[in-house]
Amino acid sequence: METIVEARGLVKTFKRKDGTEVQAVKGINLDIYRGEIFSLLGPNGAGKSTTISMISGLLTPSAGDAKIGSYSITKQPMEAKKLLGVVPQEIALYPTLTARQNLEFFGKMYGMGGTGLRKRVDEVLDFIDLSDRQKDRVDTFSGGMKRRVNIGVGLLHKPQLVYMDEPTVGIDPQSRRRILDTVLRLRDEQRMTVLYTTHLMEESQELSDRVGIIDHGEIIALGTQGQLTQQVGEEDRLMINVGDQPVPESVLQRVRQIEGVTRADYSAVQLNGTDADEGISAQAVGEKRSTGTSATVRITQAIDGTITVYAVRGRKALPHIITAVNEGGVEIRSVEVREPDLEAVFLKLTGRALRD
Amino acid sequence: MNKLWNIAWKDIRAVFTDRNLLLIMLATPLAISTIIALAFSGVAGGGSPLENIPVALVNLDEGAGGFNGGQIFVSALVENPDPAEQAEAAPVDATPEATPGTFELGAVAATVLEATPADPESCEVLATDADQVTAAEMLAAEQENPGASNTTTLYDLTDTVLVDDAAAARAGVENGDYAAAIIIPANFSASIGYSQDNPDFDPVQIEVYGDSGRSIAPIVIRSVVEGITNQMLTGQVAVKSTIDTMVTRAQENLGFGAQFVAANTAGQFNPDFSCAFNGTFETVSIQQERVNTDDDDSRPFNLLVFFGSAQATFFALFTANGGAANILEERRNGTLQRMVVSPTPRFTILLGKLIGVFAMVLLQLVFLFVALTLVNAVLEGEFQLIWGNDWLSIILLLLVTSLATAGVGMLTVAFARTPEQANIVGSVIGFAMGILGGAFFTLPPNVVTDTLRNASVIYWGSNGFQRLASGDSGVITNILFLLVIGAALFVISLIAFNRRQDI
Numbered sequence: 001m002e003t004i005v006e007a008r009g010l011v012k013t014f015k016r017k018d019g020t021e022v023q024a025v026k027g028i029n030l031d032i033y034r035g036e037i038f039s040l041l042g043p044n045g046a047g048k049s050t051t052i053s054m055i056s057g058l059l060t061p062s063a064g065d066a067k068i069g070s071y072s073i074t075k076q077p078m079e080a081k082k083l084l085g086v087v088p089q090e091i092a093l094y095p096t097l098t099a100r101q102n103l104e105f106f107g108k109m110y111g112m113g114g115t116g117l118r119k120r121v122d123e124v125l126d127f128i129d130l131s132d133r134q135k136d137r138v139d140t141f142s143g144g145m146k147r148r149v150n151i152g153v154g155l156l157h158k159p160q161l162v163y164m165d166e167p168t169v170g171i172d173p174q175s176r177r178r179i180l181d182t183v184l185r186l187r188d189e190q191r192m193t194v195l196y197t198t199h200l201m202e203e204s205q206e207l208s209d210r211v212g213i214i215d216h217g218e219i220i221a222l223g224t225q226g227q228l229t230q231q232v233g234e235e236d237r238l239m240i241n242v243g244d245q246p247v248p249e250s251v252l253q254r255v256r257q258i259e260g261v262t263r264a265d266y267s268a269v270q271l272n273g274t275d276a277d278e279g280i281s282a283q284a285v286g287e288k289r290s291t292g293t294s295a296t297v298r299i300t301q302a303i304d305g306t307i308t309v310y311a312v313r314g315r316k317a318l319p320h321i322i323t324a325v326n327e328g329g330v331e332i333r334s335v336e337v338r339e340p341d342l343e344a345v346f347l348k349l350t351g352r353a354l355r356d
Numbered sequence: 357m358n359k360l361w362n363i364a365w366k367d368i369r370a371v372f373t374d375r376n377l378l379l380i381m382l383a384t385p386l387a388i389s390t391i392i393a394l395a396f397s398g399v400a401g402g403g404s405p406l407e408n409i410p411v412a413l414v415n416l417d418e419g420a421g422g423f424n425g426g427q428i429f430v431s432a433l434v435e436n437p438d439p440a441e442q443a444e445a446a447p448v449d450a451t452p453e454a455t456p457g458t459f460e461l462g463a464v465a466a467t468v469l470e471a472t473p474a475d476p477e478s479c480e481v482l483a484t485d486a487d488q489v490t491a492a493e494m495l496a497a498e499q500e501n502p503g504a505s506n507t508t509t510l511y512d513l514t515d516t517v518l519v520d521d522a523a524a525a526r527a528g529v530e531n532g533d534y535a536a537a538i539i540i541p542a543n544f545s546a547s548i549g550y551s552q553d554n555p556d557f558d559p560v561q562i563e564v565y566g567d568s569g570r571s572i573a574p575i576v577i578r579s580v581v582e583g584i585t586n587q588m589l590t591g592q593v594a595v596k597s598t599i600d601t602m603v604t605r606a607q608e609n610l611g612f613g614a615q616f617v618a619a620n621t622a623g624q625f626n627p628d629f630s631c632a633f634n635g636t637f638e639t640v641s642i643q644q645e646r647v648n649t650d651d652d653d654s655r656p657f658n659l660l661v662f663f664g665s666a667q668a669t670f671f672a673l674f675t676a677n678g679g680a681a682n683i684l685e686e687r688r689n690g691t692l693q694r695m696v697v698s699p700t701p702r703f704t705i706l707l708g709k710l711i712g713v714f715a716m717v718l719l720q721l722v723f724l725f726v727a728l729t730l731v732n733a734v735l736e737g738e739f740q741l742i743w744g745n746d747w748l749s750i751i752l753l754l755l756v757t758s759l760a761t762a763g764v765g766m767l768t769v770a771f772a773r774t775p776e777q778a779n780i781v782g783s784v785i786g787f788a789m790g791i792l793g794g795a796f797f798t799l800p801p802n803v804v805t806d807t808l809r810n811a812s813v814i815y816w817g818s819n820g821f822q823r824l825a826s827g828d829s830g831v832i833t834n835i836l837f838l839l840v841i842g843a844a845l846f847v848i849s850l851i852a853f854n855r856r857q858d859i
Contacts, residue, residue, distance in 0.1 A: 109362065
C-alpha cells in the first residue's frame with residue numbers, strides 16, 4: 001500500500017527548568033497509508049500531540065525524520081505542509097470574524113486567493129453545512145458549529161492528509177455524531193487520509209482502519225482492531241464493583257482458583273478528596289464538628305473498589321466468581337462483563353486504563 | 357508579501373472593529389487630553405499649572421535714543437530688580453523732562469517738527485485712529501482691571517534672575533539651574549527703537565537658550581519673550597505712526613506745527629505714550645502672551661498639544677503592548693499554531709504580526725492627532741494646524757514614534773510567558789515611561805529625572821511633537837533616537853519571538 005506518512009526514529013526531547021531533559025517521544029516509527037483513517041490512541045501525556053506536532057511542523061524533531069508524501073518535514077517543510085490539513089483540538093478560530101472571513105484568512109495562508117478561494121470557501125461551507133450562517137461571527141455559533149468551522153479550515157486547501165486532534169472533545173452527542181460522520185465522509189467522498197488522535201476507545205473503534213497505541217512516548221501496538229484484540233486472546237473481562245468495602249487477599253486467591261480465570265486484581269479509585277492531616281482513613285465517611293465554631297464539615301470521602309477478573313468464557317465462570325466474593329464477606333454492588341476491545345488491549349499492555 | 361498583509365490586515369481589522377478597544381485606544385486619550393487642557397489652560401478660564409520657571413535674564417541692551425527695550429524685559433520678568441539698576445535705566449519716560457538716557461518722544465517729534473509744526477494728539481486717539489496699538493489697548497485694559505480674566509502673572513510664572521554674563525547664563529541652563537536663559541543683545545533697542553536717525557526697524561535676535569530636556573518650560577518662556585517683544589514693536593509702530601501723522605499734519609498746516617513746537621518748548625506736550633511701553637507686566641498671563649507675528653514658524657504654547665501628544669504616545673504604548681500580546685493570545689487560542697502549520701515561514705508570520713502592531717499604533721496616532729486638532733478648533737473657535745506646518749517632520753516623527761512604541765510593546769511581550777504577564781509588565785513600563793515622558797505632569801527637573809526621561813519613548817515622541825507645534829523644526833535628534841530605538845527593539849523582538857519554542 002502507498003504510504004502518505006513515514007516516520008522514522010522520531011525523537012523529541014524537552015529541557016526542564018532545572019536543566020534536566022525529558023524525552024517525550026522515544027524514537028517512533030510509523031507508516032500511515034493513503035486513504036485510510038488512522039487513529040493514534042493513548043492516554044493524556046502519552047506523546048500523541050508531540051508526535052503529531054513534529055509531523056505537522058509545529059515542533060522540530062530532536063532526532064529522526066518524517067515524510068508527508070515524498071517531502072521531508074525537516075528538509076522540505078513548506079512542501080510537506082501543503083499536503084497537510086490540521087484540525088486542532090481547540091477551536092482555533094477568530095471569534096470576531098465571520099465563518100467566511102475565518103475560512104478566507106486561513107485559505108490565504110495556504111497561498112489561495114481570488115475567485116479560486118471564494119469558490120473553495122463556498123464548497124467547504126456547503127460541506128460543513130454552514131452556508132446559511134457564513135456571514136455570522138463565529139462567537140455567535142454553538143459549540144458544534146464552531147467545531148465544524150474548525151474542521152472546514154483544515155480542509156480548505158484540499159490536503160491529502162488531514163490531522164484531527166480529538167475533534168469531539170466537549171460537544172453534545174448530536175454534534176459528535178455529525179463530526180464522526182464528517183470524518184468518514186472525508187475518507188469515502190474526498191479520498192483524504194485522516195490521522196485521528198483520541199483517548200476515546202469507542203471513537204477509535206468506530207472510525208479507524210488501523211490503530212496505533214501510544215504510551216510513554218512509544219508506539220506499543222499497531223494494527224487493525226482485530227489484530228490488536230488478538231493480543232489479549234479470547235479472555236473476557238469481568239468488572240465486579242464492591243464500593244468502599246475492603247477486599248481481603250484471601251478473596252482474590254479464591255477467585256483465581258476458579259476454572260477459566262487467569263487473573264484477578266483489586267483496584268480502588270478514590271472518589272473524593274482525602275483529609276490525611278486529620279488522620280481519617282480512606283474508607284471513613286462521617287462528620288467532623290469543628291471546635292469553637294458552629295460550622296459543621298461533612299467529610300464525604302469514599303472509595304470505589306473494583307475486582308477485575310480475566311477469564312476465558314467469563315460468563316460461564318461468573319456465578320462461581322460471585323459466590324467466592326460473597327463468601328469472602330464482600331457485598332457485590334454490580335457486575336459488568338466486557339469482551340476484548342482496545343481498552344482491554346491497552347490495559348493488558350500497560351496495566352493501566354486509558355482514562356487513568 | 358500577500359501573507360504578511362493578510363496577517364497584518366486581519367489584526368488591524370479585528371482591533372478597529374472592536375468598540376471596546378476603540379474606546380480605550382482613541383476615545384480615552386482624546387478625552388483625557390481635552391480634560392487636562394480644559395482644566396489647566398486659559399481656554400477654560402483657569403490658570404496655568406506652571407509656576408516659578410527658573411529663568412536667567414541677561415540684559416546686554418545698551419539702549420538707543422533714550423529707549424531701553426532690555427530694561428522692559430527686566431521690569432516685566434524680574435519681580436524685585438536692583439532699584440539702583442532700575443533707576444539707571446528706566447524703560448520709558450515720554451516726558452520732555454525725562455532723565456538722561458530715557459526715551460524722549462517730545463524731543464524727537466519736536467526735532468522733526470522744527471521745520472514742520474503739528475497738532476498734538478493723545479496716544480489713545482492716535483492708536484485708535486491708526487488702528488495700530490492693540491497691545492497698548494490691551495495693557496490699558498489690564499491696568500484698569502488687573503487680573504480680571506487671568507490669575508497667573510509673569511512674576512508667578514517665572515522666577516527670573518538677572519545674570520550679567522551670557523556664558524554664565526547658558527552654563528546655568530546646562531547645569532539645570534535655569535529652564536531657560538533670555539539674552540537681550542546689545543543692539544536690541546537700537547534695532548527696534550524708532551528715531552529720526554533710524555526710522556526703520558532692523559532685524560534683531562533675542563536668544564532664548566532653553567533646556568531641551570524640559571519640554572514645556574522653554575516653550576513657555578519663548579512665548580513670553582515673543583509676547584513682550586511684540587508689544588514693544590507694536591509700541592514702536594505706534595510712535596512711528598504718531599510722529600509720521602504729526603509731521604504730515606504739520607506740513608499741511610503750518611499753524612499746527614508752530615503750536616506744537618511752542619508747546620513742546622514750554623513742556624506742555626506730554627502725550628501718554630508710556631501706555632505702549634509700560635513695563636508693568638504683572639498682569640500679563642500666559643494666555644495673553646500669544647504672539648501674532650509675521651513669523652509663521654512662531655506658535656503659542658498649547659496645553660492640548662503638550663498633554664495630547666504625551667497622552668497619544670502613552671496610549672500608543674498600550675496599543676503596541678496589547679497588539680504584541682495578541683501573539684501570545686493567538687498561541688493560547690491555537691490560531692498561531694494554525695498559521696505555523698500552514699506553508700508559511702514562521703518569520704513571515706511574526707513579521708506580519710509585528711507590522712500589524714506598527715500599523716495599529718500609527719493609525720491610532722494619526723487619528724488622535726487629527727482629533728486633537730479638531731478639538732482645539734472647537735475650543736478655540738478657529739481651525740489651526742496645532743502640530744505645525746513642517747509636514748515632513750510630522751510624518752517622519754509619526755512613523756518613528758509608532759516604530760519605537762511598537763518596539764517597546766513587542767519587546768515586553770517577546771520575553772513574557774503569558775498574555776497576563778505581558779500586560780502587567782507592559783503596564784508598568786507604560787506608566788513609567790508615561791510619567792517620565794510627561795503624560796500626566798511635568799517632573800521636577802534634576803539630574804536623575806533628566807537622565808531617566810531619556811529612556812522614555814513617550815518623552816522623545818511628545819517632545820518632538822511639541823517642538824514642531826511650537827515652530828521648532830529641530831527634531832532630528834528625536835527622530836533619530838526613536839528610529840534607532842524602534843528598529844533595534846523591532847529586530848530584537850523578532851529574533852526573540854523566532855527563538856521561542858512555544859510560538
